[in-house]
Amino acid sequence: MTNALADLLAANDVILADGATGTNLFNMGLQSGDAPELWNTTAADKIRALYQGSVDAGSDLFLTNTFGGTAARLKLHDAQNRVGELNRIGAELGREVADKAGRTVVVAGSVGPTGEIMEPVGSLSHAVAVEMFHEQAQGLKEGGADILWLETISAPEEFRAAAEAFALADMPWCGTMSFDTAGRTMMGVTSSDLALLVESLPNPPLAFGANCGTGASDILRTVLGFVAQGTERPIISKGNAGIPKYVNGHIHYDGTPELMGQYAAMARDAGATIIGGCCGTMPDHLRKMREALDSTSRGDRPTLDQITAALGPFTSASDGTGDDAASADRRSRGRRRRA
Numbered sequence: 001m002t003n004a005l006a007d008l009l010a011a012n013d014v015i016l017a018d019g020a021t022g023t024n025l026f027n028m029g030l031q032s033g034d035a036p037e038l039w040n041t042t043a044a045d046k047i048r049a050l051y052q053g054s055v056d057a058g059s060d061l062f063l064t065n066t067f068g069g070t071a072a073r074l075k076l077h078d079a080q081n082r083v084g085e086l087n088r089i090g091a092e093l094g095r096e097v098a099d100k101a102g103r104t105v106v107v108a109g110s111v112g113p114t115g116e117i118m119e120p121v122g123s124l125s126h127a128v129a130v131e132m133f134h135e136q137a138q139g140l141k142e143g144g145a146d147i148l149w150l151e152t153i154s155a156p157e158e159f160r161a162a163a164e165a166f167a168l169a170d171m172p173w174c175g176t177m178s179f180d181t182a183g184r185t186m187m188g189v190t191s192s193d194l195a196l197l198v199e200s201l202p203n204p205p206l207a208f209g210a211n212c213g214t215g216a217s218d219i220l221r222t223v224l225g226f227v228a229q230g231t232e233r234p235i236i237s238k239g240n241a242g243i244p245k246y247v248n249g250h251i252h253y254d255g256t257p258e259l260m261g262q263y264a265a266m267a268r269d270a271g272a273t274i275i276g277g278c279c280g281t282m283p284d285h286l287r288k289m290r291e292a293l294d295s296t297s298r299g300d301r302p303t304l305d306q307i308t309a310a311l312g313p314f315t316s317a318s319d320g321t322g323d324d325a326a327s328a329d330r331r332s333r334g335r336r337r338r339a
Helices: 006-012 022-027 037-042 043-055 071-076 080-099 128-140 155-169 189-201 218-229 258-272 285-297 306-310 322-336
Strands: 061-063 107-109 147-153 173-177 207-212 235-239 245-247 250-253 274-277
Touching: 006 107, 022 043, 037 043, 037 071, 037 080, 043 061, 043 080, 043 285, 071 080, 071 128, 080 107, 080 128, 080 274, 128 147, 128 155, 128 218, 147 207, 147 235, 155 173, 155 189, 173 235, 189 207, 218 235, 218 245, 218 250, 218 258, 218 306, 235 258, 245 274, 258 274, 258 285, 258 306
Parallel strands: 061 107, 107 147, 147 173, 173 207, 207 235, 235 274
Antiparallel strands: 245 250
């Protein structure tokens, strides 16, 4: 299997990834508590439409509808025996869409966290985690995914287990964590921790970075944290479309397409190579992101002040690295600017 993403990275200064999976599927009728992966077989046309929406908006890469495709997650829906099937079909549908795009579009097999806590804090052993990730990876490989895409991880132990599993599957991969707790992951990992972790792996990812988390400002601060470690590996930034707000019984994201366009250009200038959106990011957002990346020249690396002035304040005083005083000062100044 050729490494389609490596070839795309070699030929392009920046790559536009896709947007949200869940937000788009909820708009198509998915109900809270349902397993999106089951739609790969029961609502295949909607999954094709999900993928096609990203391609039509200009994405160079999209993730498969397999985020919760491990046995641990599918067990919640009595589908733990369908791991291979659901992941394979999720990738096959993506392959169909990508192959008729008329240009190179990478199909990235989405692999989310197991939802369980690993030893020594929890009960999930390394061996069992590797087995679950390997099973999912094999299904995605059989379905024609170009690359595996680990996302929304919080614990380094789970990141390592997935890396080992992907080596067993003989598949290239990318990996992102979610820095949603004052600049750290839920399990305390900082941007510098992740930059060091990926280089310590026997099977390092082709690219690494951050996804989801909180707002667009926060993820750019995390990207700057990766860059500060001097990494030469491509950096991923897949930020949410603004901040989630609970309105009339539903979660809405306040990021406009215009804001996400600004975010995309600033993410590129900050040092990210693969740029996309996460929760709340719709095709309209992606179109503005594509437009911004194509129509603006690369600029200087933005400062924290410039980020907050353009995209709004950080959601936490701390960026997770210990430079709390400077971060708090910029946070307050960002609030004044937005007001």
